[in-house]
Amino acid sequence: xxxPSHAPVxxxxxxxxxxxxIWRTFWILLGITAVEFLIAFTVSSPMLRISVFVGLTFVKAxxxxxxxxxxxxxxxxxxxxxxxxTMFIVWLVIALLYEGGxxxxxxxxx
Amino acid sequence: MAHAIAQEKPVKNIxxxxxxxxxxxxxxxxxxxxxxxxxxxxSALLITYGMSRFSHPAYADKxxxxxxxxxxxxVPDKVFDGVPFLNVHVPLVFVGIMTFILIMSSVTMVxxxxxxxxxxRADVQKWMLWTILGGIAFLSCQAWEWTHFIHGKHxxxxxDGQMFYGANLHxxxxxxxxxxxxxxxxxxxxxxxxxxxxxxxxxxFFNASMGVYExxxxxxxxEKVGLYWHFxxxxxxxxxxxxxxx
Numbered sequence: 134x135x136x137p138s139h140a141p142v143x144x145x146x147x148x149x150x151x152x153x154x155i156w157r158t159f160w161i162l163l164g165i166t167a168v169e170f171l172i173a174f175t176v177s178s179p180m181l182r183i184s185v186f187v188g189l190t191f192v193k194a195x196x197x198x199x200x201x202x203x204x205x206x207x208x209x210x211x212x213x214x215x216x217x218x219t220m221f222i223v224w225l226v227i228a229l230l231y232e233g234g235x236x237x238x239x240x241x242x243x
Numbered sequence: 244m245a246h247a248i249a250q251e252k253p254v255k256n257i258x259x260x261x262x263x264x265x266x267x268x269x270x271x272x273x274x275x276x277x278x279x280x281x282x283x284x285x286s287a288l289l290i291t292y293g294m295s296r297f298s299h300p301a302y303a304d305k306x307x308x309x310x311x312x313x314x315x316x317x318v319p320d321k322v323f324d325g326v327p328f329l330n331v332h333v334p335l336v337f338v339g340i341m342t343f344i345l346i347m348s349s350v351t352m353v354x355x356x357x358x359x360x361x362x363x364r365a366d367v368q369k370w371m372l373w374t375i376l377g378g379i380a381f382l383s384c385q386a387w388e389w390t391h392f393i394h395g396k397h398x399x400x401x402x403d404g405q406m407f408y409g410a411n412l413h414x415x416x417x418x419x420x421x422x423x424x425x426x427x428x429x430x431x432x433x434x435x436x437x438x439x440x441x442x443x444x445x446x447x448f449f450n451a452s453m454g455v456y457e458x459x460x461x462x463x464x465x466e467k468v469g470l471y472w473h474f475x476x477x478x479x480x481x482x483x484x485x486x487x488x489x
Contacts, residue, residue: 147363152354159350166342173320173335173488183489190484194477201353201473211265215275222286229290233297241300 158200165189274467278474281436285478288429289485295421311400317418319487325391338487341384342479348377349476352444356469359462364451367462371448374472378441385434392426426486433482436475443468 169189176182199205204212257264265272299316302309309321320334327337351373358366395409400416407416415423447468456462 148361150354150357150361150363150366152357155350155353155357159346162346163343166339166346169488170335170339186484186488190480193480197349197473197477197480201349201476202470208264208266211267211272211275214265215279218279219282222283222290225286225290226293229294230297233294236298237300240298 154200158196161196162193165193268463270463270467271470274470278470281474285432285481288425288432289481292425292429292485295419295425299419299421311396311417313400313402313414313419315418317422319489322392322417323388323487327387335487337384337388338483341381341388342483344377344381344384345476345479348374348381349473351377352469352472356462356466359451359456359465362457362462364454364457367451367456367465368448371444371451371465375441375444375448378437378444378472382434382437382441385430385437389427389430392423429482429486433475433478436478440468440472440475443471 169186172182172185176185204215267275296316300314302315302318306318306320309318311317311321323338324332324334325337326333351370355367355370355374358370393409393411395407395416399406399408401407402414402416407414409416410423410426412420412424412427414420417423447464450456450464451462456464
């Protein structure tokens, strides 16, 4: 994307801005945040709320990383080099949340 | 079979040098891997928040009857319900505004990157300036948020036999001490990232204005700093969910 040789500087002409995709992503992100607000004030079931919030967070993350950070349009090897190591986070979530819960129950029960 | 293979063009080894296997410059790759390591740092902090929350009793009664108590983890809606200049209790509205500011400044950042691809110096300057303004606006909001959190509510909480208002690192009126500690640490660490992002944004804005990148022939610095700025936005999306929404 960033190869300097394509730069149109030599001609002195500045091409017109092409920003449709950027604004599309913006509206998606804004829409998701608005939906989160709606859910926060209407849905009362805690389990449903939490799972929807976490799900929508990852949708937002997908658009920010994929479109704004342009990762979606990079080479496959680069995409996987960044995405695969985050699997360690999944492990940490499971391990530490389990640890926290069992810490609580052992303090309550003994 | 052997004949068919022999006729094919020799495949060039993409890791043998002379090509860009990842089609990205050295600087951008290093930014990606720095951001990956920063992802681990922030994940560790947010997961620690989750672990602390799971290791304290949750408030189980009706939400309307909720009161602050150091015995149980606070309900975020009850802690973060202030709006500047207005004496109202509306959860999420102010952090919602902060989220909007940060997403907006991420948008102006991509617009600056896009302008850089077109070598449009004036547009780069314009969008970088908006991005810097967004960053400063966010930091100001966070300063208010911290002040509000530190000074506390009108009604205090009884801790160790005396009324306590607000929060510090040792005790807080909202819940267990860890709650305020993690609030300060996580939003503080994120705020520090925003602050350094604003400084970096200002540096590239200054360089773009001085024509440094035009002389260089490309605006890749804007892209690299942009990656960092979007990452800060990304982290906020997670902080917003796990600290304020859930």
